[in-house]
Amino acid sequence: MTEQPLVSCIMPTANRQKYIPYALNNFLEQDYPNAELIIIDDGKESIFQLLPDDPRIYYFYVPPIGTTGLKRNYACERANGEVIMHWDDDDWRAPDWISKQVDYLLSSSADICGIEHVNFFSAVTDTFWKGTALNRNNPNTPGWLNGATICYRKSFWEQHPFKDMQTAEDDDFIKKSGAKTFAHDYIDGFVAILHPHNTTVKYFENPRHKRS
Template sequence: MDTYQYPLVSCIMPTNTTRRDFIPFAIHYFQKQRYPNAELIVLDDGAGAIENLIPIADNIRYYKTNKKLSTGAKRNLACEQAQGEYILNWDDDDWYAPDWITQQVYVLQQSGADICGLKDFYFYRPSEYAAWKYRYYNSKRDWVAGATMAYKRSHWQRYPYKDMQVGEDNDFAWNSKGKVFAHSYIDGFVSILHGNNTSPKNTKSWQKQDVATIEQILKDDIHCYKSMQTD
């Protein structure tokens, strides 16, 4: 394998026991990735262990901390364990396409950006069988959604996440003085809405979408969410 063409990518997944229903799917999406040189760092700060959900694999590493941490602190702790040239946020409750890592690495390499991701993306709430599209309209501030962020590890080392429960990703995009590039691979990611989302969601300004759009993107994976109790 040409490690120059495929530099190591570290996907970081902070999680805990409240996400037990979602964790197997998040790991499954990682294992389906076509990119040949990636690792998954799972960081668990929950009251109960989830180690039994983590498969034994050379490229998946599980870390448990007994101290409850903010989202920003968890991201930093996971990044400290990362060995890759690039780091991808891998949210434990969202959907990622099989070529997501490949596309993210390509964008970082071609754009010269420090951070890349999506500013426009889909939301899906299985419990209501409803979908929306979010669009970011502020042209004065470059931004990408935290769950879609990919960035150079060297950039994170210069500007680690702040110790914040909510908004640490926005701060990272806006205040880290890095070049931010929003790409258009909107079919590569779907944010899943449920009762335990970390940050509050306001659907009033979102564009309602036909769920058929989400079904076409997720394909067979849509059945995972149809059978889940998400609220």
């Protein structure tokens, strides 16, 4: 791959208009110069009016596709980049998140990289937690990564597309593909936002702190 490969951030979404401006700003504030955002929207109403006029953003408003796994495949098919990065519409990433992820992927020679232990924030309770997404098959098994944080080569996905699953499609992708994984330590570069419509169940340790 080139020194700064094109990174395709894939964002499946549907009927979550209130999260879109934050996800877009999060992408636009990244310091990595060679990235694009692939948005797949099969919601009842298009989010087109929320999108800025930016050539790095590709928007596809489509009839209902089905499960999250199928939507991720649809996004990956349309990705122009050598590297694919998950960009769920309801999470926060530091401005150097893409840069760090690419560095970790290339330097580790892993098939998939991401983080295992994740910071969470609940806007309802104004509380931060340190925890891990709940995985049916024990999240603490070696090789497990939080699916919202993963980054991988498009060529790897072409050999191991996502299954037709609404939830845990990323867990299945990581475990069933035989991927070499790398869990890096840039934990503070990502925060999962809790809300009533999360597609993954979560559990936590004690709250770290509430904002004053």
